[in-house]
Amino acid sequence: MPALIEIQNFEKSFGTKKVHEDINLDIRQGECLGLIGGSGTGKSVLLRSLIGLERPDRGQILVDGIDITKLTEKELIPVRKRVAYAFQGGALFDSMTVFENLAYPLRAHTDLTPRQISEKVMKLLSDFGLAGNDKLLPASLSGGMQKRVGLARAMILNPDVILYDEPTAGLDPFNTTKIQDMILRLKQMGKTGILVTHDMPVAFKVCDRIAMLENGRIGVVDTVETILKNQDHPIMHFAHGEVA
Amino acid sequence: MTEEILIFLGGFGLLVRTVSSEFWRRPFEIRLIIEQIFHVGSRSLPLILITALSTGMVMTLQFGIGLAKFGGAPYVPKIVALSILREMGPVFTSLMVAARVGAGMASEIGSMVVTQQIDAMRALGTSPIRKIVVPRVIACLICLPLLAAIANVIGILGSLIVGTNELQLDPQFFLLKAVTTLKVSDWTSGIGKCVFFSLFISLTACYFGLNVKQGTKEVGLATTRAVVVSSMLVLIGDFLLTKLFFILF
Ligand SMILES: Nc1ncnc2c1ncn2[C@@H]1O[C@H](COP(=O)(O)OP(=O)(O)OP(=O)(O)O)[C@@H](O)[C@H]1O
Ligand SMILES: [Mg+2]
Numbered sequence: 168m169p170a171l172i173e174i175q176n177f178e179k180s181f182g183t184k185k186v187h188e189d190i191n192l193d194i195r196q197g198e199c200l201g202l203i204g205g206s207g208t209g210k211s212v213l214l215r216s217l218i219g220l221e222r223p224d225r226g227q228i229l230v231d232g233i234d235i236t237k238l239t240e241k242e243l244i245p246v247r248k249r250v251a252y253a254f255q256g257g258a259l260f261d262s263m264t265v266f267e268n269l270a271y272p273l274r275a276h277t278d279l280t281p282r283q284i285s286e287k288v289m290k291l292l293s294d295f296g297l298a299g300n301d302k303l304l305p306a307s308l309s310g311g312m313q314k315r316v317g318l319a320r321a322m323i324l325n326p327d328v329i330l331y332d333e334p335t336a337g338l339d340p341f342n343t344t345k346i347q348d349m350i351l352r353l354k355q356m357g358k359t360g361i362l363v364t365h366d367m368p369v370a371f372k373v374c375d376r377i378a379m380l381e382n383g384r385i386g387v388v389d390t391v392e393t394i395l396k397n398q399d400h401p402i403m404h405f406a407h408g409e410v411a
Numbered sequence: 412m413t414e415e416i417l418i419f420l421g422g423f424g425l426l427v428r429t430v431s432s433e434f435w436r437r438p439f440e441i442r443l444i445i446e447q448i449f450h451v452g453s454r455s456l457p458l459i460l461i462t463a464l465s466t467g468m469v470m471t472l473q474f475g476i477g478l479a480k481f482g483g484a485p486y487v488p489k490i491v492a493l494s495i496l497r498e499m500g501p502v503f504t505s506l507m508v509a510a511r512v513g514a515g516m517a518s519e520i521g522s523m524v525v526t527q528q529i530d531a532m533r534a535l536g537t538s539p540i541r542k543i544v545v546p547r548v549i550a551c552l553i554c555l556p557l558l559a560a561i562a563n564v565i566g567i568l569g570s571l572i573v574g575t576n577e578l579q580l581d582p583q584f585f586l587l588k589a590v591t592t593l594k595v596s597d598w599t600s601g602i603g604k605c606v607f608f609s610l611f612i613s614l615t616a617c618y619f620g621l622n623v624k625q626g627t628k629e630v631g632l633a634t635t636r637a638v639v640v641s642s643m644l645v646l647i648g649d650f651l652l653t654k655l656f657f658i659l660f
Contacts, residue, residue: 220530240538247536258531272535320535 171196171328171359172217177226179212186212188383190226194328199350199360201370201391203405204380210363211255213380214330217361218250219243248276251326255333257317259305265292265316266301272324287323295319296345311338318346328359335366347373367406371395377402419618419640426540426618430548433541440546447550451512455558458507463562466499467491467569475578484578488588491570496593500563501601502649505608508555509641513616516547517637520620521630529621539621548613555609556602563601600656607652611644 170193177190186209194200202210215221217228219235227234235246259268269288273279279287292298295315305313318334331350335343343366350373354360364370370377371391378388379402387401394400475487520543523529532539567589574580619637623629 215530218534220533240533244536247534252534254527254531254534256527258527258534260528260531261526271537275535275537324535 169196170194171231173227173229174213174217175227175229177213177216177228178224179209179216179221180224185383187223190380190383190385192378192385192388194359194361197354197357197359198375199354199362199373201374201377202361202363202380203365203367203370203377203402206365208380209383210380211332214252214332214361214363217330218247218252220252248324249326250328250330251321251324252330253318253321253332253334255336257305257313259313259316259320261305264302264304265297265308268305268316269320269323272320276324291319291323295349311342314338315342315346318349322353326358328361329353331360331362331364333364334362335364335369343369371406379405422622423614423618426544426614426621429540430544430614433538433545434548436541440542443542443546444549447546448553450515451508451547451550451554452558454515455508455511455554456561458511459504459558459562460565462503462507463495463500463565464569466503467495467566467571468573470494470499471570471573472577475574479578484580485584485588487574487578487580488570488585489592491574492567492589492593493597495566495570496563496597496601498601498649498653500566501559501605501608502645504559504562505555505605505612505645506642508551508558508609509612509645510638512551513612513637513641514634516613516616517620518630518634520617521623521633522627524621524623525625525627525630544614544617544621547617548610551609551613552606555612556605559602559605560598563598596660600653600660603656604649604652607648608645611648612641615641615644 172194174190174192174194177187178185179187190213202213204210212221216223216236217230219238219240223236226236228236230246230250233246235243238246259265260271263271266285266288269291270284273284273287277284289298289301292301295318297312297315297319300308300312300316305316308316314334314337318331321329334346334350338346347369350360350362354373360373362370362374371394374391376388376390377394379386381387389400389402394402397403470491471487474490475484478484478486478490520529523543529539529543532542570589571582571585574585575582616637619633619640623633
């Protein structure tokens with residue numbers, strides 16, 4: 168399968184702190200790639216860079232062959248419509264209701280009538296098990312619900328690529344399974360995904376390949392099949408908590 | 412300190428450039444603009460009314476007592492009306508708005524940065540400048556001159572109250588004097604300055620709000636800085652603009 172996103176020689180520091188030394192990674196069309204690594208290894212920073220929210224100090228990120236690190240905010244708009252980022256904390260607009268949060272991207276980028284917008288939002292809310300919460304403000308939702316609203320908002324423009332930043336962290340087993348099924352369903356629809364997670368069972372279930380961040384580089388990347396067959400695999404050691 | 416000032420000037424210049432390129436872009440965010448007008452207007456009106464009324468009263472009292480010694484009480488309406496229209500009305504209104512609205516904007520935008528709402532706007536392919544900054548700038552451009560105009564009227568009213576009650580001036584004489592001495596240019600120079608002040612206040616507040624990096628502590632700092640810097644810009648700008656207006660007109 169061809170590479171949809173290519174990260175080449177990616178380097179990023181904050182002040183004197185070097186987060187990424189030299190990242191090289193391909194994400195293939197239609198696959199779900201797991202991205203794991205200890206807390207603070209820069210998983211979120213890497214995802215944010217893929218839609219131009221952070222700029223690397225060096226290196227390139229090619230999406231469909233176009234280097235997005237050189238684009239202006241305006242030129243990034245088509246990329247951001249195509250590649251959706253589901254924020255680790257939801258990042259909902261707290262002055263808007265759940266409905267308004269989901270309607271926001273539709274109002275900005277489509278010519279849908281208010282009625283079509285409403286239908287689309289309501290459908291997505293019920294898909295995410297959030298029916299009946301449309302008039303609430305984000306502050307009155309539980310953490311898990313906020314996360315699902317954030318995921319729904321990222322999904323509403325029907326993107327080709329979805330970047331999930333710890334979508335199941337802090338969720339109960341029931342909701343974890345629900346999110347996991349949702350990711351699997353999107354994958355079956357042909358969407359490409361990158362899943363940042365600490366939840367190894369979920370990663371093994373939904374990912375095709377898993378990459379591990381270590382010391383600012385991609386230490387290992389391997390197919391889930393290979394990993395599961397080899398109890399001595401570095402990613403297995405990570406899964407069992409034997410390495411940081 | 413010099414480094415901070417240079418960083419501020421650079422960042423502020425960039426913000427001004429982006430805002431001016433987004434300012435005229437259609438469609439206008441009417442809903443957001445109206446919401447902000449409501450915020451700026453309703454948040455500030457009571458404060459402006461009290462400030463203007465007491466300023467007018469105090470000035471009349473001071474001038475009245477001072478001038479009465481030389482039999483100059485009849486000149487009070489003229490002096491007070493002129494200083495309110497040209498200086499006190501616009502400047503005090505702007506300082507109050509800088510404190511009340513500027514602080515509100517900086518802390519609101521700062522919190523949106525900390526909770527990644529600004530990033531979310533960008534991630535969804537929309538411009539925070541367009542959605543957040545431009546509506547606030549437009550709202551201030553509309554509200555501040557209006558608030559200053561209201562402050563002028565209320566200030567003169569306060570002056571009238573003290574003038575008639577304390578200085579025993581005839582109310583009709585007072586109003587006649589106040590109205591006939593005032594020229595259109597007194598109104599326009601005061602209100603004209605407000606147009607500039609509204610830009611100083613809104614852009615400074617947005618600048619400090621957007622430049623919060625992480626943590627709620629920084630939101631507090633940004634709020635303080637926004638109020639201090641925009642008040643200073645209003646005061647320094649007042650002198651320079653007054654000078655400029657005298658040269659031009
Ligand atoms: N805007 C920023 N300014 C300064 N440092 C930052 C910034 N963003 C991230 N960092 C630093 O970069 C490092 C990586 O952060 P990142 O959020 O990507 O970690 P992560 O791998 O997602 O961790 P977690 O699993 O806890 O979410 C951290 O040490 C963090 O302190
Ligand atoms: Mg993270």
